[in-house]
Amino acid sequence: MELKNNDLIKGSSGRFGDQLVYRQRNGKTIIARRPVKRNTPPSVIQQELREQFSEAVLYAKAVIANEAKKAIYQGKATPYYSAYLLALTDFRKAPEIRKYDTSAYSGQIGDEISVRAIDNFKVERVMLLIKDSLGETIEEGAAVLSENGVDWIYTATVVNPTLPGTTLFISAADIPGNITTEEVTL
Structure with a gap:
């Protein structure tokens, strides 16, 4: 009414x-x-969501208590989104691997693999692991953020003699430690 x-x-x-x-x-x-x-007990999904939210609250409180971490979120705070709320939502959302480009990778040293990873706040790091068709590790390492601020570039440091069947394991992590992975077979 x-x-x-x-x-x-x-x-x-x-x-x-x-x-x-x-x-x-x-x-x-x-x-x-x-x-x-x-008075009905929560469903399994409701209980999981409550636990995730409780963990997010603990994370946000820890961020606010730590001046260095608080400053990271405070830099993007607005009148509608406090550093606390930004930390809370950042904890709840993992980064996304939107696309990747392997067209410049032919298995030679210096070849590049591009990964577009985004997050609701900030992608902290992107890692690549390259394995041959037998599952043996060829190389692994961190990609470097490009000038456009969304693409991460990994530069090969080892020769890959057998490109067909090569598998890339891409992982993107954000500040709270949420990790998204994707597997790509060439």
């Missing part, structure tokens, strides 16, 4: 007895029935 031009309840919020609650929404006072707490 919405009341208009009622000075008695204008700007009110809270509970009236056990039946009504007053809320403010978009500058209006809303009166509604008091929500009823359910």
Whole structure:
């Protein structure tokens, strides 16, 4: 129920007895029935989400308590998104590997592999592991962020004599430590 031009309840919020609650929404006072707490146990998915949120809250509190980490998030804070909220949402969302380009990789030293990885806040690192068709490691290492700020470039340091069947394992990590992986067979 919405009341208009009622000075008695204008700007009110809270509970009236056990039946009504007053809320403010978009500058209006809303009166509604008091929500009823359910006694059913949470589903497995609900319980997992609650645990993830609890972990995110712990992470965000730790960020705010650490001045160096807080400064990272504070730099992108706005009036609507505090450093705490940015840390909380960053913890909940893993980076995405949007695309990769292996066209410049022919198995020679100096060949490049490009990976586009994004995150809701910041991708911290991108790693590549290259294995031959038998599953033996050829090389592994960190990619370097390119000037465009979204593509990561890995430069080969070892000759790969048998390109067909080569498998790339790409991983992207963000500040909270969320890791996304992708496997690519050439």
